[in-house]
Amino acid sequence: MNEIRPSQPTATNPPRFDDEIDLVDLALALWRRKWFVVSVTLAVVVLAALYAFARGEAVKATAFASIYSLPKTIDQRGDDRYVIEPGAVMQVTQRVFVPKSLKMDREANPPEESRELEVKLDQPEDTALVVLETEATEAEADRVEALHESITDRIAGLVESEVEELRGRLDRRIEMLETRLDNTESLAESLAQTGGDLAEISLEISKVKADLLSAELEKSSLKGGRLVELGQQRDLENGVSSALIIALGAILGLFAGLFAALMANFIAAARERLHGESQAED
Template identity: 25%
Template sequence: MEDNNRRNQPQYDDEISLVDLATTFLKRRRVFYAVLFSTLLAGIAYAVLMPERYDYVSLVKLAEKDSGSYIEKPAAIIATLENRWLPDYQSTYHAEHDGSIPFKVRFENPENTGLIRMVSEASPSQRESIKQVHAQLIDELSQAQSAAVSSLKQNLERQIESLSSTIKMLEGSTDAGAAIAAAFEKRLSLEATLNSMRPMEVLTVSRESAERKGPARSLIVLLAGLLGLMGGVFLAFLTEFASMVKAQMSES
């Protein structure tokens, strides 16, 4: 009965064994080596010749009205930088150089701070150009901040002067004690705000990041090796398949 079952089982002549795969691979190993080494060499060349790029960062601290409170909101400053001062500079640059600025400038506000970061990614050869652009934008921001500080100071000084006059007028009244106390308290609050005001501070201009941007050279070489390995195996078997098809067509 068992012999009959064995005879009835279908025989598959087209099955491929691991030995067949290994034989085919060894037969076409030159194709594998050629693809692997050419891809690896291309990856090494790209990693070596890839231009270095760094982040160049400028950092300013906005003018403070008092501790943790800023005369102008960071979001409003960034909107002005993105939609007014940077486009104005881009127009001037295009008119002078007949081309666009060869790098981008992005603006960030770290959460819960009054800091504005200007960041540009470029090669070291463009550092001076980045410094010039950042310095121009910082100058525009500085002028706007100085004007805002001056305006707020004048407003506070006028209010303090008005309160002082009001206090003098009320001092002659017998029943104005509560009003005088309220005026004194308000004047002290305004004076404290005036004394705690701080101008905008430039912390750094176009500082180069410590680490290079982009993938590491070792990672590029590793990926090239993996790509060459997979591509070499695939092309080795594809070459053998094409050879077998060609041989069968020539026989027929």
């Protein structure tokens, strides 16, 4: 008796659709149009290089910095202190000195002939420095230096007036303490002759001498401000470098060339198919 087996379905190949992408055909199509890709890539790279070099020659970003150091002195406790607070100097400079100096610069360099400059102020934390910075080109170096010099001269004038005022107060204090010391010592001599108690007088003399020494030390440590740098030039890192522009142009050109080659291949295939269909209809 023959055993009846269920029929097995015959293996069939999966259907192939015409719109599927064959990577091998795609690679061959791009290879056939390799010179087209190379041409487009080179064209974009040349354009990027021309832009980068023209941009680099025309606008080279630089900055000019000037630094002024504010004076310090020693107080009665032996600690350092500012003769004039940096915050006060920054406010006066921002509101008065910079506008006045910029006005003088505009009068010497009219806006219709030269561009207007700007001055940025900074006071690094825990320092006695006032920093002026202006972005300009190398051709404007002398102009920026004159502008910064005008501002720092005004700062120096403000600082010098504060130094002189403090020196005057210290001179008057030293004179007063010296007079007080002389009077106290005379009193001590009188008491010594009469056999009086010198304990309190000796204590007073010691205190006056200590105050006098402190005032003399503060006066000797009192110095004016100083200009550390004037118009120091440095290159800015702002913007995209020329090398990066060219590299980006090469990448963009390669993708543009590949896309153009694929579009050209697609158009050629579409024309061939339309031509075949028209012949079949005929």
